[in-house]
Each structure stands twice: as C-alpha cells, then as structure tokens.
Amino acid sequence: MMKAETLILMALALAACSRINVWETSSEGGNMVRRTSFPAEENTVRVTVDPGVRKQTITGIGAAFTESSAMLLSRMSPAKRQEVIDACFGPDGAAYSLMRTHIGSCDFSRGHYCYAPVEGDQALEHFSIDPDREFLLPLIKDAQKASRDGFLLLSSPWTAPWWMKDNKSWIDGWLLPQYRATFASYMVKYLEAYKAEGVDVWGVTVMNEPYGNGGNWESCNFRPEDETAFVRDYLGPAFEAAGFGEVKILGYDQNRAGIPEWVDVMYADEESSRYFDGLAVHWYESTWEWFPELLEYAHAKAPGKHIIETEGCVDAEVPHWKDDAWYWQKEGTDWGWDWAPEDQKYLHPKYVPVFRYARDIIGCLNSWTDGWIDWNMVLDRQGGPNWADNWCLAPVIVDTDADEVYYTPLYYAMVHFSRFIRPGAVVLGTESGEETLMATAVCNPDGSTAVVLLNAADTPSGVDLRIGSRSYSLSISSKAIQTIVIK
Numbered sequence: 001m002m003k004a005e006t007l008i009l010m011a012l013a014l015a016a017c018s019r020i021n022v023w024e025t026s027s028e029g030g031n032m033v034r035r036t037s038f039p040a041e042e043n044t045v046r047v048t049v050d051p052g053v054r055k056q057t058i059t060g061i062g063a064a065f066t067e068s069s070a071m072l073l074s075r076m077s078p079a080k081r082q083e084v085i086d087a088c089f090g091p092d093g094a095a096y097s098l099m100r101t102h103i104g105s106c107d108f109s110r111g112h113y114c115y116a117p118v119e120g121d122q123a124l125e126h127f128s129i130d131p132d133r134e135f136l137l138p139l140i141k142d143a144q145k146a147s148r149d150g151f152l153l154l155s156s157p158w159t160a161p162w163w164m165k166d167n168k169s170w171i172d173g174w175l176l177p178q179y180r181a182t183f184a185s186y187m188v189k190y191l192e193a194y195k196a197e198g199v200d201v202w203g204v205t206v207m208n209e210p211y212g213n214g215g216n217w218e219s220c221n222f223r224p225e226d227e228t229a230f231v232r233d234y235l236g237p238a239f240e241a242a243g244f245g246e247v248k249i250l251g252y253d254q255n256r257a258g259i260p261e262w263v264d265v266m267y268a269d270e271e272s273s274r275y276f277d278g279l280a281v282h283w284y285e286s287t288w289e290w291f292p293e294l295l296e297y298a299h300a301k302a303p304g305k306h307i308i309e310t311e312g313c314v315d316a317e318v319p320h321w322k323d324d325a326w327y328w329q330k331e332g333t334d335w336g337w338d339w340a341p342e343d344q345k346y347l348h349p350k351y352v353p354v355f356r357y358a359r360d361i362i363g364c365l366n367s368w369t370d371g372w373i374d375w376n377m378v379l380d381r382q383g384g385p386n387w388a389d390n391w392c393l394a395p396v397i398v399d400t401d402a403d404e405v406y407y408t409p410l411y412y413a414m415v416h417f418s419r420f421i422r423p424g425a426v427v428l429g430t431e432s433g434e435e436t437l438m439a440t441a442v443c444n445p446d447g448s449t450a451v452v453l454l455n456a457a458d459t460p461s462g463v464d465l466r467i468g469s470r471s472y473s474l475s476i477s478s479k480a481i482q483t484i485v486i487k
Contacts, residue, residue, distance in 0.1 A: 026480035027328035044462030053429025060098025063377035068108035070135035103157040107217035152202035158218035184238035203248030224265035236275025253280040278306025286347035290363035299368035308371035314393035
C-alpha cells in the first residue's frame, strides 16, 4: 500500500475514534498544534502504559507569583496583563493548578522587606503584609478569578526577619534560639493575614534553600536537625493551635542531592515526622539528571508524604527575545557551567532548554513526585527585575515599554503538562522502548488518560502506544513534545 493511502486510512481511523486528541509542540515551529494524521516512520518505539500500576496522586503543576512578575504585569496595558493571566490560569491556557510565592522578600523582589520591620518586636505588634498589597496580592487575586478550577498556593520564606538571626542580616545567618517561637508566630500571622484577604495558603516550606545560596540574596541557614526540631517543637504546634493544622508543611526546599540526609532526619521516627507533610526539592543540581534514585529513596522513606519540585528555571541566562530556535538548541548554560566545583562539572553541561523542562517533569512524575513548580511565571527581557542581578528565564517574557508579550517554547512545554495532567490524577506505570523517547501517563479525575511524550531525537518516530489492551499507531516529530488525551 502506498504511503499516502496509509496516511488516509490512519487519519480516518483516528477520526472515527473521536475520543483521542493529540497536541504537539516541536522545534519545527508548531506550538500546541492539533495532530490528526500520523505518517508511518522508519523507526517505531513502543510505549506501554499499565493502568493496573497506580502510583502517586498529582497535587498540581504550575509556577510562582513573585513581586517581580507582579510588578511587571502591573506595567502592562490592562488588556495585555489579562492576556498573560489568562494564558497562565485560563482553561485554554496553562491552567496552572499549584503555585508558589515568597513570604517576605526574595531575589526577585524590588529589595529587602519583611512583615515585622521593628527590631525586637517579639509580640509582632507591628506585623503587616502591606508590602504585598501593591503588586503581589492583586496578581494572586486576579489569577484566582481567571482560574476555572482554582489552584493551591505554597508559600516559602527566603529568610526570617533580619533581627531574628545571629548575624542581623538579610543574607545568611542562623535563627536565634530565643526567636524560634516568634518566627513560628510570624508564619501563623502570615497565614491569618492572607486568609483575611481571601487567599488561603495550602502549604508552606520551612525555609527556601536552607544551605544558603553563596551569600548572594536572602537566606537563613538550617541543618536537617535544626529544621526538624523547629517544626516538631514550634511551627507544627503553632499551626495546630491557631487552627491551621491542615496547612501542609514541607521540609528541605533545596537541590535533590541533599535528599537522603534530610529525609533520614525528618522521617526518623513518628515524633520527628508528625508535622512534616512532605519534601520540597529544586532542580539546580544538574542540567540533565533528575536523580530518580534519590526521589525513590524519599518515597520509600515516607510513602504517604508529598514530594514536590518547588523551583526550577533556566538560570544564569538572559532571555532570548522572540527567538524560538534558541530554546530548542543545546546552548543553555546554568550556574554550574562557571561555578560548580570540578568534581561536579559533569552535572552541568550545555543543554536544550525545552528538553530540560520536559525531561525533568517526566522524570519526576515517574519517580513519585506529585507536584512540579516552575519559578517566575513572567520576567522581562533582562531576566528580571532582580535586586541581586540574578538573571533568569521565565516561560513568559514581557517588554513593558512596547507592551509586548513573548510566549517562549518553555511556556508551551509547561502547557503540555499543566493543562492535561490535573490535580487528583493518578500516575500510571509507563515504559518506553527508546531512551530518546521519554513518556509519562496519568489517569485524570474525569476518567481520561493523558500521555506526554518527549522525542529528543533529531528524527521523527513512530509510536506504538499500548494502554492496557488498547493500541494506537501514532507518530511524533523530531525534537518535539506531544500530549495524547484519550477518553
């Protein structure tokens, strides 16, 4: 049979099966293109999904509200601002379902601030979230309006208020013992203040990057033993006493290499693990490795608790404006390209930004991670604003002077997961017969099965998709992400 006739028959067969929909984004230039025909390819890879192997339940996928993102969007025209909000939270956009924000300032803020600005105010009489009222809270509330299904909010402090630390600085230092109860009360007051604004916080991490960040921006040091004792003796009881016992507390919140030493302490016994609801991790340990064995270790240590990737981005780069091709090229470099110790340089080679996103999300989902959060939802053409000059990329880049928006290929990579893998979905057992074709699959609460593929090869591939007893003959373009939804 001629190839054209084969294509026609395959298209007719798929049309007759109206319950399958396929979207693809590729280096060839198509973003979220609906695929209805699937040419036969020389190479075919079998992808097997086992509905009988049901793993973790998805909490959500999303990005972060930062003061930088919120301030930028306030400078856009009302129409463009709403366009971006709808693109991130609307049902036809990314439909983000799990968001993060900062408690007090971070590097992606205008400058240093906290909610307890008066030194020695142990009673927190001067506590106020007024710094968030100009930009951050309005964005969160407008996102709530745009989101059809709503989203969960996870909040993280980058530091305790400077005066609660031994070095009396925003950067580095340790929480003083006499202020442990005060800092726990500070977190409670934050939850109360946000709730009063109509913003319920789903969870918190105890401290962003407790090992610090090289003294470059806000930080506060914790060892696993320090943080575990703080949660056990102060933060957990304070949440419980204030009626916030349902707010999730996630420990650690830094790169994955530290997982074993943290979970060994956090989950050492019933008393130490009582108030911990899970583990938060970042991806900056490597540009290509997602450390499945470490994620598996955390799951085995506490099978009923969350593992959430709370931050990842293309760091140490200035955005490439309206240059889709760059995001598909192996030209990305991270902090480790220049600064990693020699024995860790191998973890930081150049990488393809789109592949890094898709590879990490697929790898994490297949390794018991139930939530995945990108960093800033929006940045400008410099990769800021950022008071520390810590330039990064975001999926959405804006030019406030020209009132223009650039939805990078990273945005569409996020959409392939966040729009179609919904909270409450159950991750299914998935195997691919080819290393360059990665796959993950879930069963959504509405009964649909969503399969996401990454073809990192320079050539297209046929896909023999087997889901239980069902079989589908598909194909995927070279250098492409594809989402298949079957109802």
